[in-house]
Amino acid sequence: MEGKTEYFDLSQPVANAMSYYPGDPQPVIEPAAGAEPPWRVTALHIGTHTGTHIDAAAHYVEGGRTIDRYPISRFILPGICIPVKGLDPDEPVERHHLEGFLTGIPKGGAVIIQTGWDRYWGQELYLQHPFLAPSAAQALAEAGASLVGIDALNVDSTSQGTTHAHERFLGSDILIVENLRGLDQLPPGVVLWCSFLPLSLPGLDGSPVRAIAWK
Secondary structure, eight states: OOOOOOEEEOBOOOOTTOOOOTTSOOOEEEEOTTOOTTOOOEEEEOOTTSSSEEEOGGGTSTTOOOGGGSOGGGTEEEEEEEEOOSOOTTOEEOHHHHTTTGGGSOTTOEEEEEOSGGGGTTSGGGGSOOEEOHHHHHHHHHTTOSEEEESSSOSSOTTTTOOHHHHHHHTTTOEEEESBOOGGGSOTTOOEEEEOOBOOOTTOSEEEBOOEEEO
16 A cells, blocks of 8 residues: 655745735735625735745846746746754855755756754744855756745855855746745755745746645
């Protein structure tokens, strides 16, 4: 008898007072005007990069692909989780942190970087997260990843305002997923199936996602 499929929810909740990137639309969730009891309708004011979300090339690259121009296969793919724990605020993930896992990345698959920073979700410290150094971004691109995710606000440094990781990934049409959570559920370096399906948003630069993994 085959074992039961185990699913892992990797998504941050969308709610009032949640963490969001400075300058992005502040998420506001409230009852919609005009809904009469017993009907319930809720108004959502969010951005394309609210909560756990995916960046299309158009987020940074002029003329880059918008989120609706990617095939579904780019969002449902095999991937591995690489743990890089014990980092200080605003400390970079370097290439040497990834050694030992790079050869196990499925060609054209996903890489999920676990920093553990999701424990600060909703706190000021969440904005002082670890980020990918140029050496790490280059190593992941060279390893053949088609999507890179992280359990932090940004693959770049929010404090320093860096852009090198977005430039390296989105410039090569490598998708980015940010604000993941619960990556301690995933066995390090083991190939799992992952889904980062966006909303159908024609012409836009990204989308919130419900991120899951399973084995």
